[in-house]
Every structure is written in structure tokens, then in C-alpha cells.
Amino acid sequence: MTTTVPRTQSAPQPLLAGENSPFERFLVKLFAVVPALALAVAVPFAWGWGLGWTDVGLAVFFYTLTCLGVTVGFHRYFTHGAFKATRALRIGLAMIGSMAMQGPVIGWVADHRRHHAFADREGDPHSPWLFGTSATALAKGFWHAHMGWMFRRDLTNAARFAPDLEADPDLQRVNRLFPALTAVTLLAPAVAGGLISWSWWGALTAFFWASLVRVAVLHHVTWSVNSICHMIGDRPFEARDKSANFWPLAILSMGESWHNSHHADPTCARHGVRRGQIDISARLIRVFELLGWATAVRWPKPERLARKLKSASDARTAA
Structure with missing residues (x-):
């Protein structure tokens, strides 16, 4: 995978492939609304009871795991081809990314490549600038x-x-396994919490915090890259759209909120390309490279960054 959007051979295929079925639309609403409701009741639920260190530890572990499955796997690898991966790593990233409950891998990648093809223009599935200013x-x-x-x-x-x-049989299988992987990402924390505490209550609180609340927080962090990071922030690099770097989300998004840098050079494996910009996803890709699991990694090149960099006055005006 070396390009963001594959080239067509003759007449371009249609942008859309019909509509989601009523059942698929129901599942989208279910997976978006139920974790969000869990997040809404989290504060009163935790006020003095219902949250322990086991719940916190499991929530942080599963958040980090599934977030990196999306950022390193779904985004930087499958969508943009920022590196080449062994077969085992490719399958593993597809499965872990699916556990973020953001949809099957093929649909996620198709949506995101479409976003880059039409960023902040008609055809972009989730631009905040489609209705005016x-x-x-x-x-x-x-x-x-x-x-x-x-x-x-x-x-x-x-x-x-x-x-x-x-065209990849392995990814087709993982794509079909999405319902099962959804069950795994919701039930695994509950099972772990129950076994660690040796109680049904431990299983219940782990399910609430490390399954529902964790999924909701991850959803909203990911969605904030689509919304906030196309509306406010710093724009030091030339891009065809309104993508922006929004530093407050850098850690929670594992480096994805350096979004202007990413849109300026989409296939680059590191989004936080400037000094002091934390990019946990890039660190993990570097570990994969050292282990020999990732090759041909597209690290940032100083000369390319220099060509894309705006003048200081232009950057302030864009922000």
C-alpha cells in the first residue's frame, strides 16, 4: 500500500455504493449512543463508589490497545501505507483496530480515503465546513x-x-469477524475484572468503566479529530483544507491531533513532526521497525517539511 487513494483505470467508479441497511443504521446508533450514555452517568456513578483501581487499570489498558489499533493500524498503515507490515502484524492490527468499535476495517478505510480525496469539499463524508461559515x-x-x-x-x-x-483474503475474514470482535472488546474487560476481583461486582464495574466508558471516550477523541481538528488549532504547514494541529488532544489521540501536519504529508508515519510534539503512535511504529515487523517506514524528511512549512505570518493568519 503506497497511495492514499487507489487510482482508477478508466472511468471512475461511483463515490457511493448505495445506502446502509436499516439494521446497520440501528447498530451505528446503538454503538454510538449506549457508550455515550454510560459516559454521561459515569460521574454520579463514581461519586464515592463503583470505581476501583482495577477498573482504572483495565480501562487505560484497553483504551491504549484499541486506540493504537485505530491510529497505527486502520489509519497510518491500512489507509495511508505509511509502512509495510508482516502478515501477522497486518492481521493483528486489523483485529485490534476493529475492537475500537468504529466499524469494520474495510469500511473505515474507505471512508477515510474518501475524506482525504475531498477534504473539506463536497464529497468529504465528515467536513465541518459543508454548511457555510x-x-x-x-x-x-x-x-x-x-x-x-x-x-x-x-x-x-x-x-x-x-x-x-x-482483494486481501485475510482482511476480508477480519472484516466479517467485526461482530465477534465487538463482543470480545466489550466482554474481555468484564471477564478480567471478575477474575481479578473474584466477584460479579468486579465484573460489572469493569464492564461499565473499561468497556462502555472506555469505548465512549475513544469514540469522542477520534471524532474530535474529524471535528475540532478541522476547525481550530495551529496550521503551520500548507494543506488543501482546513486541517489544524490541536495539541490538547495529542496524548489521548496517540498523536493523531497533529492533523495539519498529517494532511500536509498524509503517508508520513509520524504526525508530530516538530520539536516537542508527542506522537505515541509513531513511537510504536518505530518499535515495530526495530523488531523487523515493519519495513519501508515513511519517516518525515526535513527537505519535504521545509517545502510545506508556511511563513510565520501566514501560519498565524491561518490559525
């Missing part, structure tokens, strides 16, 4: 970019945007 339009755009776009019926045409993944 008034206060009302931007409020509508924020909701659309953050999560509203998932409730629409449009289905990105994977045959156009992810034919390489569709």
Missing part, C-alpha cells in the same frame, strides 16, 4: 463532523476507495 452553519457542521455523519444513509464505495483491502 455562519455561527449556525458551523454549529451544524461541528455536529455533522463529530458524529452526525454516521447517521446518514450514504455508504462509501469500497470498490473505489479500498480495492486493495477488498
Whole structure:
């Protein structure tokens, strides 16, 4: 995988492939709303009871694992081809990324490649700038970019945007396993919490915190890259869109919120390319490289960064 969007041979295939089925739309709403409700009741639930160090530890572990499955696997590897991976690593990243409950790998990649092909223009599935620049339009755009776009019926045409993944038998199997991997990501923390505490209560609190709340937090961090990181932040690099670096999300997003840097050089394995920019995902890719599991890693090149860098005055104006 060396390009963000595969080239078409003759007439381009259609942008969309019909609509999601009513059952698929129900599942999207279920997976988006139920964890969000869990997050909403988290504070009163934790007030004096219901949260222990086991729950915290499991939530942090599963958050980190599944977040990196999305950032390193779904995004930097499968979508942009920032490195080459062994077969075992490829399958592992696809499975762990699926456990983030953000959809099967092929659909996720097709949506994101479409986003880059039409970033902040008509055709982008989740740009916050599609409705105008008034206060009302931007409020509508924020909701659309953050999560509203998932409730629409449009289905990105994977045959156009992810034919390489569709042609991979291993990824087709992982794609079909998404319901089972969803069950694993929800039940594994509960099982671990029950075994560690040797109690049903430990299983219940672990399910609440390390399954539902963890998924909700990860969802909203990921969605914030689509919404916040296309609306506010620093824009030091030239890009065709309104992508921005938003430093407060750098750690929680594992480096994904250095979004202007990413859109300036989409296939680069490191998004936090400037001094002091924390990029945990890039650190993990480096570990994979040292182990020999990742090769041909596309690390940032100083001369390319220099060509993309705006002048100081231009960067302040864009921000």
C-alpha cells in the first residue's frame, strides 16, 4: 500500500455504493449512543463508589490497545501505507483496530480515503465546513463532523476507495469477524475484572468503566479529530483544507491531533513532526521497525517539511 487513494483505470467508479441497511443504521446508533450514555452517568456513578483501581487499570489498558489499533493500524498503515507490515502484524492490527468499535476495517478505510480525496469539499463524508461559515452553519457542521455523519444513509464505495483491502483474503475474514470482535472488546474487560476481583461486582464495574466508558471516550477523541481538528488549532504547514494541529488532544489521540501536519504529508508515519510534539503512535511504529515487523517506514524528511512549512505570518493568519 503506497497511495492514499487507489487510482482508477478508466472511468471512475461511483463515490457511493448505495445506502446502509436499516439494521446497520440501528447498530451505528446503538454503538454510538449506549457508550455515550454510560459516559454521561459515569460521574454520579463514581461519586464515592463503583470505581476501583482495577477498573482504572483495565480501562487505560484497553483504551491504549484499541486506540493504537485505530491510529497505527486502520489509519497510518491500512489507509495511508505509511509502512509495510508482516502478515501477522497486518492481521493483528486489523483485529485490534476493529475492537475500537468504529466499524469494520474495510469500511473505515474507505471512508477515510474518501475524506482525504475531498477534504473539506463536497464529497468529504465528515467536513465541518459543508454548511457555510455562519455561527449556525458551523454549529451544524461541528455536529455533522463529530458524529452526525454516521447517521446518514450514504455508504462509501469500497470498490473505489479500498480495492486493495477488498482483494486481501485475510482482511476480508477480519472484516466479517467485526461482530465477534465487538463482543470480545466489550466482554474481555468484564471477564478480567471478575477474575481479578473474584466477584460479579468486579465484573460489572469493569464492564461499565473499561468497556462502555472506555469505548465512549475513544469514540469522542477520534471524532474530535474529524471535528475540532478541522476547525481550530495551529496550521503551520500548507494543506488543501482546513486541517489544524490541536495539541490538547495529542496524548489521548496517540498523536493523531497533529492533523495539519498529517494532511500536509498524509503517508508520513509520524504526525508530530516538530520539536516537542508527542506522537505515541509513531513511537510504536518505530518499535515495530526495530523488531523487523515493519519495513519501508515513511519517516518525515526535513527537505519535504521545509517545502510545506508556511511563513510565520501566514501560519498565524491561518490559525
